Amino acid sequence: MMKNYRAAAVEYFDNKNKYKEAVVALFDSGNYAEAQIVARNMTEKFPDCAFAWKALGAILKMLGKTLESIGAMQQAIELDPADAIIYSNLSATLQDINRYREAQMYCLKAIELQPDLAIAYHNLGSVLNNLGRPLDAQAVCLRAIQLKPDFAEAYYNLGNSFNEIGAQPEAQLSYLRAIELMPDSLQAYDNILMGMNYNPDFSISYYKEWAEKYGTLISSRVNRKFTNHNMPKSGDKLKVGFVSGDFRNHAVGLLLENMLGSIKNIELYAYSAHNAEDELTWRIKPYFKKWTAIYDKNDEESAHIIYKDGINILLDLSGHTRFNRLPVFAYKPAPVQASWLGYPASTGVKEIDYFIGDYYTSPKSEESHFNEKIYRFQNSCICLAPPCEAPKVGMLxxxxxxxxxxxxxxxxxxxxxxxxxxxxxxxxxxxxxxxxxxxxxxxxxxxxxxxxxxxxxxxxxxxxxxxxxxxxxxxxxxxxxxxxxxxxxxxxxxxxxxxxxxxxxxxxxxxxxxxxxxxxxxxxxxxxxxxxxxxxxxxxxxxxxxxxxxxxxxxxxxxxxxxxxxxxxxxxLFDGARFAKDFENAMADIWMKSF
CATH class of the missing domain: 3.40.50.2000 (Glycogen Phosphorylase B;)
Structure with missing residues (x-):
């Protein structure tokens, strides 16, 4: 029945309630592309309907169309300035593009309009964490939990605020409570796994147990894995794809940039999981044969794009950090998949074949720490571009x-x-x-x-x-x-x-x-x-x-x-040309070892 909702919108062209029903059903089912069409139709038919613009804004946010989403939500506010949820939603969207001060303002307005709106306090907690105010974030997250005791997202937000000040035991308790409340939440797993890397009290075996739970969860959601992958013919360059939400002024972007210009013997493909771009993004884009945005695609659609591109080796550069797309790897869109650069531990994803480190970070004695096989660079497994902003080295x-x-x-x-x-x-x-x-x-x-x-x-x-x-x-x-x-x-x-x-x-x-x-x-x-x-x-x-x-x-x-x-x-560590050669050799070696 869901597939007929778009036609239903036409059939009930003058029926506002039928539009609402269709938009809500499509949104709740995760069919955001179809929901967007129906919501746009609704705004055209009922341009003075605040719900239509509010729904369109929420859908566009899920599709990664942040600026359009902000515009739709602002239109909704003009039509219904007393709806606290619109202000709260707008705050969450503004955070996606790091406009935290504006986001804070809209959160406070939502709370002013509806003091018992738990999600507004949750969003405000996220804003305050990003503004470097973790103690204030804790207070508003606790208020969100007080208003809605089963609010899993508020618990992992609370955990993040504890983590921000190095309070690891308190952070882990919050993350565990989030998983108790929402055992199928991938974000809750991301938080608890990432948090364990900071915490000196957790054993490697305990971490691995949780990582394997995550891997089992995402694998269980995949109905069909890709097979019959593209195999390079003699003389073809290997196609290597990078999946990341951090192709920008971020640790991953900074560590990736230095080698890209010296890559000659493999073809590079980028799959960007975040819509934020900056000057670093623009510098590195030309080094890729193809750059594809997947932030507005679901996991299966993204995996299909990668598969059709004929990628030979697919690299995850995020692990369990924010904006990761680990579930894409569960579809096995490439014959060889590896985790490198963005995360310092096993992902737990069964379909990821290798974890890439070096002989210092990943000695043979620690192979049992990983679900993945370990591949080691001969030298450093990271390479940073010499910072152009750096001053001269001063006197001691x-x-x-x-x-x-x-x-x-x-x-x-x-x-x-x-x-x-x-x-x-x-x-x-x-x-x-x-x-x-x-x-x-x-x-x-x-x-x-x-x-x-x-x-x-x-x-x-x-x-x-x-x-x-x-x-x-x-x-x-x-x-x-x-x-x-x-x-x-x-x-x-x-x-x-x-x-x-x-x-x-x-x-x-x-x-x-x-x-x-x-x-x-x-x-x-x-x-x-x-x-x-x-x-x-x-x-x-x-x-x-x-x-x-x-x-x-x-x-x-x-x-x-x-x-x-x-x-x-x-x-x-800084010689990009040397590191690029190491990287090319590593990709060729991984490919040969896999077949």
């Missing part, structure tokens, strides 16, 4: 300051209580030292106060005199801030990736703690690739000792400062 700050300044510019989610305890001990053992932390959340005074208290509880007296806390800034300013630190402290268990590479490029060595999984070995890989093996600690005690010992050798730190950028540029 300790020569000017007469004290050591440690620093970390990673997301606060990575700075958990264990990290704070170790860093506090470093400050206690080096009484003159300072610690410079810079990240989005630290632009909020309440978050700063929490951090000061945590260091104080670990014995650091008057922490405001020992810590330098700053919020986010443009990349050029961020890179210039490395000229204020002598040694970078890598957090654990979730090491820095782009931040670690940026640090060594700016002449700042990273002190890292070698862990027992990929996410805890990225720092080791970066350090080894630029000759910083003496800055790799095997345990927490050695981490503290190396911080102290290296801080005493000012001459060596000054020498590193003068030479580390040039060393970095000669390594596969």
């Amino acid at each position: 700050p300790a020569l000017r300051n007469r004290f050591i300044t440690f620093g970390c510019f990673n997301n606060l989610a990575k700075i958990n209580d264990e990290v704070i305890a170790i860093w506090s001990e470093i400050l206690l053992q080096i009484p003159a030292a300072r610690l410079f932390l810079k990240t989005k959340q630290l632009g909020n005074k309440n978050v700063q106060d929490i951090l000061f208290k945590k260091f104080n509880d670990n014995g650091v007296a008057e922490p405001a005199k020992r810590l330098i806390l700053e919020g986010a800034s443009p990349r050029a300013e961020l890179l210039a801030s490395y000229n204020k630190i002598d040694i970078a402290l890598d957090p654990f268990p979730y090491n820095g990736g782009v931040t670690g590479a940026e640090s060594v490029y700016m002449g700042v060595p990273i002190l890292t703690l070698k862990g027992d999984r990929f996410v805890s070995r990225v720092g080791e890989s970066i350090a080894n690739n630029v000759g910083l093996s003496k800055f790799i600690a095997q345990n927490k005690e050695e981490y503290i000792k190396k911080a102290k010992d290296n801080s005493l050798d000012i001459a060596e730190l000054a020498d590193l400062r003068a030479n580390l950028r040039n060393i970095s540029l000669r390594s596969s």
Whole structure:
């Protein structure tokens, strides 16, 4: 019956209620393309009907047509300025294109109109998280839950707000509650799996158990997997497809850009899972033989497009991060599928054949951590373009300051209580030292106060005199801030990736703690690739000792400062042409190993 709704809209051309019935049914069934047609017909027939524009706006959001969606919702508001849900929906759509201040305004208006509208508080919580106000986000998420105790989405939003301040146990409890309430929610699984990477308390086996549950869930939703894949003929170039929502100024985009211009022996295809584009997007688009937007396609449609393109190797660049399209891989649209670059652990997806790492991040001893087979780059598995915004490397700050300044510019989610305890001990053992932390959340005074208290509880007296806390800034300013630190402290268990590479490029060595999984070995890989093996600690005690010992050798730190950028540029960590060759060889090798 569903397939006849479009015809029904014509049959009941003058019946507004029949239009509503058709639009709601099509939307609820996930048939957004058909729903869009009916909703547009409705706005043409009943241009003064707020519901028609409201429905069209919601449908367009689901199709990834964000600007059109905003226009439709604004039209709905003009027609019915007292409908709180329209304001809340508009807020959610504005967040898709990072217009958080406007989104906040519309959330507050929705709450003003309807103080008991739980979804408005939920959307406001998401806005506040993105504005670096996680404590305020917690309060409004709890209000949403109070109004609607079975609101699963509010629980995982609450979990995100805890995660933003490194409160991993509280985050995981929230994520678990979300899954209890909505056991088939892929987003709830994404959140709990991503959260475990930050949490030092979870075992690898526990993570793998949850990842396998996710993989089973998405596989169960696939009625038919693709077979009879395209196989390259002799002399043909391999077709390699990338699926990502991060082809933009994001860690994935930054790590991808440097090699693309040097790829000669394979054909590149991009499948973009997010409609946001920026200057990085425009720079990299020409390197792809074909660029296809799939943010407005469902999983089966997206898989069909990839299959028809004849992709040989399909790479997931997102894992369980936001905007991922892992369910597409469950259709097996390519004969060989792999996960690389965007996620530091097993996806749990049975149809993904390989996880790509290197010999430092993914040693043979850790193959049991993955559902996927491990493929290892000979050198680094990541490569960052030398930042054009970077200033010259400055003089070692300790020569000017007469004290050591440690620093970390990673997301606060990575700075958990264990990290704070170790860093506090470093400050206690080096009484003159300072610690410079810079990240989005630290632009909020309440978050700063929490951090000061945590260091104080670990014995650091008057922490405001020992810590330098700053919020986010443009990349050029961020890179210039490395000229204020002598040694970078890598957090654990979730090491820095782009931040670690940026640090060594700016002449700042990273002190890292070698862990027992990929996410805890990225720092080791970066350090080894630029000759910083003496800055790799095997345990927490050695981490503290190396911080102290290296801080005493000012001459060596000054020498590193003068030479580390040039060393970095000669390594596969920054040499795009060298990395591109490694990548081409890896793709050819993976293909040969698969058949």
